[in-house]
Amino acid sequence: MPFDSLHPSIRQVLEARGFGSPSAAQEAAIPVILGGENTLLIAPTGMGKTEAAILPLFHDLLNREHRPITVLYITPLRALNRDMLKRLREWAADLDIRIDVRHGDTSQAQRRKQALDPPDILITTPETFQLLFLGSRLREAVTGVRYVVIDEIHELASDERGAQLSLAMERLEEVSPGFQRIGLSATVSNPEEVGRFLAGGEREGSPAGEQEAVTWKPRPFRTVVVKWPRERDLRVEIPEVSKNDDELGQDLMCNPQVAAAMREMVDLMKGSRSTLVFVNTREAAEALSMRLGLMGIEGIGIHHGSLSKSIRVAMEEDFKAGRLRALICTSSLELGIDVGSTDLVIQYNSPRQATRLLQRAGRSGHTIDGTSRGVTVATSTEQAMEALAITELASAETVEEVRVRERPLSVLANQLSAMTLVRTYGIEEAFDLATGAYPFRSLTMRELRMVLQQLDNDGLIQHDEKSFWRRGKGRYYFYENISMIPDERTYPVRDIVTRRIIGTLDEAFVISYIEPGGTFVMKGAGWRVVEVADNGEITVEPHLGVAAIPSWIGEDIPVPFIVAQKVGDMRERLWEEKYGKDEDGDDSKDPGKENER
DSSP: OGGGGSOHHHHHHHHHTTOOSOOHHHHHHHHHHHTTOOEEEEOOTTSOHHHHHHHHHHHHHHHSOOOSOOEEEEOSOHHHHHHHHHHHHHHHTTTTOOEEEESTTOOHHHHHHHHHSOOSEEEEOHHHHHHTTTSHHHHHHGGGOOEEEETTTHHHHTSHHHHHHHHHHHHHHHHSTTOEEEEEESOOSOHHHHHHHHHOEEEESOOSSTTSOOEEEEOOOEEEEOOOOOOEEEEEEOOOOOHHHHHHHHHHTSOHHHHHHHHHHHHHHHTSSSEEEEOSSHHHHHHHHHHHHHTTOOSEEEEOTTBOHHHHHHHHHHHHTTOOSEEEEOGGGTSSOOOOSOOEEEEESOOSSHHHHHHHHTTSSOSTTOOEEEEEEOSSHHHHHHHHHHHHHHHTTOOOOOOOOOOOHHHHHHHHHHHHTTOOEEHHHHHHHHHHSGGGTTOOHHHHHHHHHHHHHTTSEEEOSSEEEEOHHHHHHHHHTOOOSOOOOEEEEEETTTOOEEEEEEHHHHHHHOSTTOEEEETTEEEEEEEEOTTSOEEEEEEOSOOBOOOOOOOOOOOOHHHHHHHHHHHHHHHHHHHOOOTTSOOTTOTTHHHHO
């Protein structure tokens, strides 16, 4: 049994916590990780993937002399950081292992403490990971890293955040060579691609010319896939509009179909013990929360990235403790966070991707033998058809492939500039480092020199034929552009009653709507602007009634081709059932067909 090979102290803790035998994921992954192999573990939600990854690392910490920081645990969301910290500290407290978290919400005092006395295990985000190379004390600490765990790796592999992370991993390889890489995910349809993203690689030989790509060899890795026939109850509803919905829509300032959807969601909440309501945007979260308040529904919380840390943490804790009947959230609570005894997930309109639906529905019945209950409530025929297509794909466990973004040069520019904050780099040396990252494996020397020239033209670095080094503007540029997430200036909102910051508004909304006496919604409640200070801080007081819904910069979830194709097939079948086909099977001559589609 895998638990038998762990340190005696770990076995004692397992026994005390009632872990008599390992889950399938733990049984399959622990021996591989103990063997020192780079490992991609793919297993359904609730299978104990975190413990499968971290118990072997606890074993190593207890068995060998080590320097902090030995383990980096990287997650894509701050809420997931906090959840991991709580879960892992419960284990580490009995093993005399020190764990801490560092991300955008970490106070300056806590950061200084971490620099002076680094923990054994540091939980962080891809963005904060970049900063560990800059401070002299932390830079020294990361030279002792032996393990990097990337949680929810599918969430990072396909975008610029992931490309940035992959380059940072190669920078870590430079100062702490040979560290073991462990990736965790519940939903990956192309594990070979994600495994190469995780492991990285190295070039073989030199390219024929500056416009030629290198011959790239991936580092070895093992993929551990655990299948588990978990029960799922997934369905789509488009509520029928009643006469009362016309009046309700007027009260809620929405059309009758949306009012019908609100009524249906309230009925679903009343029939469950604890409900997560997922939406795709922060605007939708605020709109739903406001309307539920206008309907007189109590015990509803809201969670998204533009709310203050204190509110987000309070919402998470209140929901887990059962003090909230339902929590409306964006993807901020989509990933592997312990959400307590949730027994129902409601998705408002299409989740856009089968992967999203499986992740979100998996938040309910969050145990190995639990049943995931997910209901998508649609407000239009178009939304319902897309949701039906996605539900069919999710039920068949047919999820979208993770497509790694190829050679995003803006990310390369970001990391080249960051590298100069540490030391002068040789161009050939930087080329070796960059092409070790899977997204940049086909980078050419000509492309690298073009990026260096652009950075030089912008006054961020200096370079010659062989090397490049920092300029004064480079540090400012890097700190202003740590994240690859699109951003704009934000303005803090302070409640005049409690004197607490409740969240932030984006510049575009502030310019268009915010002035003394103006009203808007935040945290699901109305607020009236009292004052806009010279420093941009917005002071507000509570306001009863309907108010403007803020808009925030961010991307809606894209619809993958496999979903769009399935919706097209559904439309085709419906057309044929209604109008039939021409004798030759070609209905494209119908003059009304194009408009109908």
